[in-house]
Amino acid sequence: MTSITSTTLSDGRELIYFDDAGSTADRAAGPADLRGLPPRGEPGEVRFDALTGEWVAIAAHRQTRTHLPPADQCPICPTTPNNPSEIPAADYDVVVFENRFPSLGPALGSIPDHGTWGTKGPAYGRCEVVSFTPEHTGSFSNLSETRSRTVIEAWAQRTAALSALPGIKQVFPFENRGADIGVTLHHPHGQIYAYPYVTPRAAVLGAAASSFHESSGGRETLTGSLLRAERQDGSRMVMEGENFSAYVPFAARWPLEIHLVPHRHVPDLAALSGGEKDELAHVYLDLLKRVDALYPTPTPYISAWHQAPLDPALRASGYLHLQLTSPRRAADKLKYLAGSEAAMGAFINDTTPESVAARLRDVVVPPASSATRASTAEGVPA
Template structure:
């Protein structure tokens, strides 16, 4: 799928993904009439030598838009005299450069040349993906054909961003709910194109590589086979299975894997793409029924790094969704053990959560 690219008033790129059957858009009509200053990211990467992790300092994000009222939402379409980030009276799915990015160069500037192993924050990119122009329709209430379009947008952006010089990992994700820290309530997600491989996928791929050396097997494939045959399956389709992992860190945690070994979103075949929305919407409906309320969650795609040397060959695409809500009105906080020692302690048995979700 090839989106229509245009520019916002400050030079940031916006890409229009339309459902089949919509009349072609006229780029001349997609003009952003706002008077916006140019965005110049001022990010800095610093290395924590003891943890072996890169930390991003992005002080300019302190001034980002924070929980505006619905009538001032910057992600709604531009209409009735209100100008927003999307310069059109309606849209299906759009992706655009974040106005307050953690990474990235000045809008319109090419990414810098790669000059070594040290990551440069200006080589990365942060994008916002809006799933619908309806402010009150969360992902769980999108029709399957819209979920398919969102999936196509994720895949297209993964391929395009992964081809940029200096990018090593592409990470699409959605945060939902104030408890998660969402600053804009309009249904949307983000995509981070990191100039390094983030710590969590890096640790996973390190374990997978060690297992490959010891056994000749792919650890992702081994664990998926075990879960599909076990008691923690929540929803099973022909091409996807959703399950609560045996060592779930969070009070509610569900992983969604394609059955065929698939490295990343662009590598999904037609059958996988067609079934994803049906299985995922089923999972989301069960999650909202768990406490009879919209469950706050983070849904994050784990996929193959861009470079072969980062473990790309053994990576397996999967979606990890988790919630901090442990009971109605109660939140699982990352307290002393989790935030201080990095050791998760769960208050619920994963088998009990899977059983409840299956029964809903």
């Protein structure tokens, strides 16, 4: 079992240690954060865009956040005498803490359900950082399965905790990996945003899922039906396991796009069983290793966990799944979102989903456990 210990940093932010199963670490007595940080500031703003009906966060205070510091000044490495970091301990396994420069929060509350031109309010919510390892170099794909399982437990625990906070409408764990994505810290880490509104992308996905669910009389889910169709077709499957499968979607938008989907309909990571989390720890590592094996250098990506919003109208049809995307279209080329994509939201993909899936199936990765295998275009079970 993962050991979970909560403490408080010197400015009042919460920090939580998640220690690997079998760890003998004793966090009960500290160590304390001795930096004497100033009190936290007020949240930024959210403003209503009447042209689109969407909320926009205004977070000008983030202009001063830490940006690609040298390794000996990394804020999420363990604390040393010369680097009193965000993490007071001299060592750790996985740590989650409130972001010192949050886009949302630290205050909590509700924003209006609807707005007009000029509607604004505090940017309620919560932003957390998830450090995957005390090691400054490497990436998630380098973690052991034990450590991967600890991260998944952290995602699940934080999803449940953040979902229970007042005013929260959606919880989003994600990882930005690589300078080409725009990371501000090299240390392997991810983030979790707890929004006071349903985000535009989640609203679009939720509306489609809800419509499909209603048209089936509540018997089927859209994501579940897509998973079934992809497994039956087989040409875009990347891997299949007992509880999870991964595929390149039929209408992939990005040069590299993979969806990882549980076979069972669950709304979020918190709803996964222990056995499902165990398999996910392996499957997710396998998928990331395949992505990194495509080119001579590590692949930049965004790993986005789509969880059902907390809005009851969207939650029943919501279906947990990962969308992992990368703008990398060749070893030395990136896809930039220019006129059609950025201005119109009309994506034009430079690769075919079938060829990308074939490459991901064929790359050489460390041997997988019996729970998961790479599928082939022929003979994929329904």
